[in-house]
Amino acid sequence: MYKNSRGRPGLVLAAVTVAQFVFALDMSVVNVALPAIRTALGFAPVDLSWVVHAYALTFGGLLLLGGRACDLYGRRRLFVLGLAVFGLCSLAGGAAQEPWQLIAARAGQGLGAAAAAPAALALLTTTFTEGPRRVRALGVWSAANAAGGALGVLAGGVLTEYASWRWVMLVNLPVVAAALALVPAGLPAEPEPTRRERPDVLGAVLATGGIGLLVFGVVRTDTLGWASPATLGTLAAAVALLAAFVRTESRTPAPLLRLGLLRSRWVAGANLLVFLAAAGQFTAFYFVSLYLQQVLGLGPAATGAAFLPFSAGLVAGTVIATRITATRSPRASLVPGAALAAAGLSWFALLSPDGGFLTDVLGPSVVTSIGTGLVLAPVAAAATTGIAAREAGTASGLLNSSRQLGGCVGLAVLATVAAHRTGAATDPAALNDGYALGLALSAGLFALAAAVAVVVLPRRRPDVPAAGPTARPAAPPAAPADKHLEGTPS
Numbered sequence: 355m356y357k358n359s360r361g362r363p364g365l366v367l368a369a370v371t372v373a374q375f376v377f378a379l380d381m382s383v384v385n386v387a388l389p390a391i392r393t394a395l396g397f398a399p400v401d402l403s404w405v406v407h408a409y410a411l412t413f414g415g416l417l418l419l420g421g422r423a424c425d426l427y428g429r430r431r432l433f434v435l436g437l438a439v440f441g442l443c444s445l446a447g448g449a450a451q452e453p454w455q456l457i458a459a460r461a462g463q464g465l466g467a468a469a470a471a472p473a474a475l476a477l478l479t480t481t482f483t484e485g486p487r488r489v490r491a492l493g494v495w496s497a498a499n500a501a502g503g504a505l506g507v508l509a510g511g512v513l514t515e516y517a518s519w520r521w522v523m524l525v526n527l528p529v530v531a532a533a534l535a536l537v538p539a540g541l542p543a544e545p546e547p548t549r550r551e552r553p554d555v556l557g558a559v560l561a562t563g564g565i566g567l568l569v570f571g572v573v574r575t576d577t578l579g580w581a582s583p584a585t586l587g588t589l590a591a592a593v594a595l596l597a598a599f600v601r602t603e604s605r606t607p608a609p610l611l612r613l614g615l616l617r618s619r620w621v622a623g624a625n626l627l628v629f630l631a632a633a634g635q636f637t638a639f640y641f642v643s644l645y646l647q648q649v650l651g652l653g654p655a656a657t658g659a660a661f662l663p664f665s666a667g668l669v670a671g672t673v674i675a676t677r678i679t680a681t682r683s684p685r686a687s688l689v690p691g692a693a694l695a696a697a698g699l700s701w702f703a704l705l706s707p708d709g710g711f712l713t714d715v716l717g718p719s720v721v722t723s724i725g726t727g728l729v730l731a732p733v734a735a736a737a738t739t740g741i742a743a744r745e746a747g748t749a750s751g752l753l754n755s756s757r758q759l760g761g762c763v764g765l766a767v768l769a770t771v772a773a774h775r776t777g778a779a780t781d782p783a784a785l786n787d788g789y790a791l792g793l794a795l796s797a798g799l800f801a802l803a804a805a806v807a808v809v810v811l812p813r814r815r816p817d818v819p820a821a822g823p824t825a826r827p828a829a830p831p832a833a834p835a836d837k838h839l840e841g842t843p844s
Contacts (some may be wrong), residue, residue, distance in 0.1 A: 365540025366481045367491050370474040371498040372533040373437060377467045378502030378525050379509065380409060381761075382639060383461075383522045386510040386654045390519040397453045400401030407573040408457045413471075414758035414806055415566030419558045421472035421751015422610045425744060426553060428559035429473045429480070430541045432747075434472025434534065441530035442790030447523035454752070459523070473767070475719050477541065479738045486680040489735055493676030494732035500668035503635075504661050504723075507643060511658030515788065557610035565755065572766040580770060611748060615741075623810030624684075624737035627803045631692065631729050631763020632757040634799035638699055638722065640765055641772070641796070642715065649782045651790070660711055664723045671727015684732035685811045691728025691754040692804035698722030699797035707786040736811060765797060768792045774837040 384391070384405055392402050398728040423808030424432035424576040431805040450456035469761050478495055482488040571588030603609040616622045644655045675687040698721030738746065769792065776788035 363481050366477055367494060367538035369540055370477055371472050371494055371703060373470055374495055375498040375502040376529040377471050378499045379506040380463060382503055383504030383510040387514040387519040387522045388513050394519060395453050401453060404457050405460055407465040408460040410706045410762050411569045412461045413467050414569045414762060415562050416465060416468035417472060417751045417755040420468040421747045423746035424473040424476055429476045432469045432471040434537055435833050436466045437530050440466030441527055444523050444526035448520045450727060464573035467697050468718040471754050472747050472751035474817055479746045480743045489679045490676055492734045493672050496734060497669045500727060500730050501665050503540050504665035504668055507661045508658030511654035515655040523564055530645055548597060552608060554606055554608055555612040557599060560595050560599035560602060561610055561671040564592050564599055567592035569762050572614035572763050575766050575770055609709045618740060619810055619812050620739040621738050623806055624733050625752060627758045628733045628753060628805045629801040630799045632760035634796040635726055635766045636761035636765045637792060637796045641792045645705060645789045648787050659714060664714055664719045667723025668727040671724040672731045673726045675731045679732050684736040687728050687732040691725050691805055692800050694725030695722050695798035696797045698725055700794050703790045703794035705790055707782040716808040768795050786838060
């Protein structure tokens with residue numbers, strides 16, 4: 355295995371941070387532009403949501419496969435390939451003339467992101483050894499991830515109102531170009547693997563199919579409902595495929611996801627926590643954006659600008675978290691961060707149809723965003739604690755899958771609950787009532803995340819060898835599949 359010291363850690367961090375920013379940006383940048391897209395391309399109302407869902411479906415469904423692929427074929431290779439696909443599909447989306455062309459381009463963006471995002475996080479965890487250096491690097495990565503998601507609303511609003519909806523796709527091109535430009539000088543060249551494992555084709559099909567059907571079933575509930583035969587059938591098929599995946603992974607000698615990883619309290623706890631936190635965060639973005647536009651009557655650009663304090667709070671939270679966890683366990687930041695986010699969302703749930711930005715949005719935004727920032731960086735560190743370099747991609751893909759699934763499932767469930775509370779009414783007071791309920795339930799999700807951090811995560815990190823994870827030798831070919839997790843939960 356090559357040593358990451360042959361690369362330049364600062365440039366690795368820069369390339370990975372720029373890439374993660376654009377992947378997070380595209381989760382929200384098109385939301386504000388949807389009305390303009392519908393008018394320009396002639397979307398049917400029932401099809402318009404697929405501009406968002408196509409990206410979430412391919413991104414979430416293929417992350418686990420992308421993570422394992424970068425372990426097998428090289429992190430740099432998958433990073434470059436994924437970015438190239440993402441950039442080309444962004445160009446195609448910006449030039450789309452028909453609805454199906456834009457939806458196909460968004461699906462292609464998700465495919466590229468599913469390859470590059472796990473590779474990006476894996477590059478960080480193998481370049482920076484466990485301890486303060488990795489915590490600082492993950493803090494920068496998390497800040498970019500948080501800022502991308504929050505600034506996507508601002509960028510989408512400004513570009514739609516003052517340029518064209520096409521720029522919500524084309525804006526990705528210079529960002530992707532900047533990330534790719536850093537690769538030759540920063541990321542070390544990778545030799546061909548000395549021992550090529552046979553890909554777990556069956557596991558890949560089952561995992562991708564199961565996760566894809568789960569996301570597909572959930573995102574269609576906005577039009578079909580949770581109790582419809584189509585939804586129930588899709589979700590039942592997803593459960594069946596995922597159960598078959600677990601059974602297959604327990605028997606294959608070279609699994610897509612080694613189930614032994616989940617025996618680590620760090621890995622299992624961090625993935626459960628990020629699922630809950632992402633569900634709360636994505637849902638909060640959704641309801642607050644609707645409140646600003648549908649209740650307070652703000653335009654796209656003003657709505658985007660209203661998220662600037664949230665973006666600043668996220669960055670501030672990640673900076674604080676980095677300092678806390680530089681010498682302490684990630685748990686020391688995760689518990690108070692999730693609790694603070696829950697408090698901020700509880701405050702948000704008091705919003706009023708007669709309120710305004712200063713009275714109902716600014717204060718809760720600051721509290722919620724700082725708490726969320728305290729969670730984002732440490733959860734990535736927790737999910738990769740004790741992971742061998744050869745499994746960094748798998749662990750990264752698993753974490754990203756948990757985040758995507760949490761956001762997708764949480765948003766679908768709570769949006770349905772809020773819609774039931776609102777009913778057929780469209781007046782601001784009724785809409786406000788539904789949004790307030792959704793935000794209150796989002797607070798509950800962060801409270802559960804805090805409980806997971808308290809109960810599941812160990813109090814102390816395992817001792818880290820001086821050489822760090824990148825210097826550890828690969829397991830011999832004859833080693834049992836479930837016995838090479840490095841780091842024992844304390």
